[in-house]
Amino acid sequence: MTRPGPLGIIAEVTHRCPLHCPYCSNPVDLVAAGEEMTLLEWLDILVQARDLGVAQLHLTGGEPLARSDLVGVVRAAHDLGLYTNLITSGISLTPNRARTLKDAGLDHVQISIQAADAVLSDRLARTPAYARKLAAAAIVKALDLPLTLNIVIHRQNIHQIDEMITLARDVGADRLELANVQYYGWALLNQAWLLPTKAQVQRAERSVRSAAARWGRQLDIVYVPSDYHEGYPKPCMGGWGARQALVTPNGDVLPCAGAARLPGLPLENIRRAPLAWIWRDSPLFNRFRGFDWMQEPCRSCDRRTIDFGGCRCQAFMLTRDAAATDPVCRHSPSHTVVTECCAAAENAASAMHHPRQTTATPPTVTGRSRSPSP
Amino acid sequence: MNTETIAAGTEDGRRPALRRHFGLRWNDARQGHLLVGPETVVVLNDTGAAIIRLCDGRHSVDDIVDALSTAYTEVNRDEVVSFLSRLYRLQLADE
Numbered sequence: 001m002t003r004p005g006p007l008g009i010i011a012e013v014t015h016r017c018p019l020h021c022p023y024c025s026n027p028v029d030l031v032a033a034g035e036e037m038t039l040l041e042w043l044d045i046l047v048q049a050r051d052l053g054v055a056q057l058h059l060t061g062g063e064p065l066a067r068s069d070l071v072g073v074v075r076a077a078h079d080l081g082l083y084t085n086l087i088t089s090g091i092s093l094t095p096n097r098a099r100t101l102k103d104a105g106l107d108h109v110q111i112s113i114q115a116a117d118a119v120l121s122d123r124l125a126r127t128p129a130y131a132r133k134l135a136a137a138a139i140v141k142a143l144d145l146p147l148t149l150n151i152v153i154h155r156q157n158i159h160q161i162d163e164m165i166t167l168a169r170d171v172g173a174d175r176l177e178l179a180n181v182q183y184y185g186w187a188l189l190n191q192a193w194l195l196p197t198k199a200q201v202q203r204a205e206r207s208v209r210s211a212a213a214r215w216g217r218q219l220d221i222v223y224v225p226s227d228y229h230e231g232y233p234k235p236c237m238g239g240w241g242a243r244q245a246l247v248t249p250n251g252d253v254l255p256c257a258g259a260a261r262l263p264g265l266p267l268e269n270i271r272r273a274p275l276a277w278i279w280r281d282s283p284l285f286n287r288f289r290g291f292d293w294m295q296e297p298c299r300s301c302d303r304r305t306i307d308f309g310g311c312r313c314q315a316f317m318l319t320r321d322a323a324a325t326d327p328v329c330r331h332s333p334s335h336t337v338v339t340e341c342c343a344a345a346e347n348a349a350s351a352m353h354h355p356r357q358t359t360a361t362p363p364t365v366t367g368r369s370r371s372p373s374p
Numbered sequence: 375m376n377t378e379t380i381a382a383g384t385e386d387g388r389r390p391a392l393r394r395h396f397g398l399r400w401n402d403a404r405q406g407h408l409l410v411g412p413e414t415v416v417v418l419n420d421t422g423a424a425i426i427r428l429c430d431g432r433h434s435v436d437d438i439v440d441a442l443s444t445a446y447t448e449v450n451r452d453e454v455v456s457f458l459s460r461l462y463r464l465q466l467a468d469e
Contacts, residue, residue, distance in 0.1 A: 107395075
């Protein structure tokens with residue numbers, strides 16, 4: 001039987017972005033604007049995606065609104081029957097733009113917020129964005145479009161969980177996604193500044209549980225745990241090449257945002273090969289499918305069908321072996337790499353009480369300082 | 375992204391309503407109905423899709439069972455209730 005196509009496509013339509021978040025999930029080598037695919041190229045991908053059975057299109061970036069032709073992508077996706085999800089900073093979302101997108105068939109908007117207050121939020125984004133984000137949320141609500149607020153949580157904002165939940169209720173969000181930062185690219189560079197303590201994580205989780213019990217009917221709260229503290233890996237992407245494909249601004253098609261950095265995997269590009277072949281037949285998408293590639297302890301572990309060995313990119317970054325067990329797993333022979341980071345975070349936490357904390361410059365010098373120019 | 379395969383097939387509900395960020399879509403390539411939301415795709419069988427279409431906040435569980443009975447023979451009320459309770463649990467719909 002032919003392998004079913006992906007359920008979702010994550011479309012990074014541009015890497016341009018007005019924000020400079022220290023945990024940006026984009027690759028450290030950003031795609032320049034001049035290499036971006038045209039609208040026609042995206043439309044061709046959407047047709048191929050529909051033919052493969054894709055049901056969802058996630059429009060992300062960078063900042064997808066940085067593309068003036070975004071509405072064309074939304075309209076085409078809608079006409080092809082895809083559920084369209086706009087993942088945006090909200091910065092440049094005007095009422096007119098939002099109306100145009102809704103009329104084109106946009107199904108859902110996800111707005112990222114950096115923290116529950118303007119001072120911290122703007123400090124994290126390195127740009128005065130908070131007020132504009134709330135304005136964007138109000139625009140979305142005024143159009144009666146379903147809205148998710150998305151907040152990446154980490155050491156600098158994890159104390160604000162209750163306020164974040166209140167904020168989501170105040171803006172009338174349908175969903176709130178509270179995602180512990182994942183340590184790739186920019187976030188890995190800034191890990192010492194981002195990794196919370198175990199006690200902080202546990203406090204956050206208590207807040208989420210209690211809020212979900214109280215408000216779960218009106219607000220769907222999605223919590224993405226801190227895999228460094230869980231002791232077990234996340235089922236990254238639902239398994240390699242199992243459910244979703246990511247397309248970068250220049251047409252690379254990847255099983256996940258980090259896959260391009262894995263060694264020995266030939267990159268595939270939609271400008272050179274059809275989506276169906278890349279998904280079904282390419283060495284890239286087949287490399288970590290199924291269970292045969294696994295080493296011990298994954299190979300004989302009952303959890304292999306739950307977490308699929310965890311994240312290949314995290315395994316590579318922390319062990320230099322992309323086929324190793326994800327080291328966040330307590331059964332990984334390299335698990336001490338993670339426990340040592342967590343131990344350092346516990347010690348740093350006590351240093352946080354030092355008066356110098358307010359003057360110390362956070363290591364966000366590694367944050368993306370500007371958008372790539374053409 | 376969560377995916378769940380659920381088949382119509384317990385807990386009573388009054389007038390079930392699909393949460394507004396979910397939509398029912400026919401997927402031609404898969405020749406099946408999908409319930410799609412921002413981070414979720416639920417694969418439905420025909421009966422499941424027929425129930426979802428009636429989860430609009432206006433039809434009661436009895437209405438849904440009656441409507442299904444006109445289209446299908448041997449509709450089991452317990453199975454409908456069971457299917458609905460799974461929708462509630464997955465936060466796809468509310469009573």
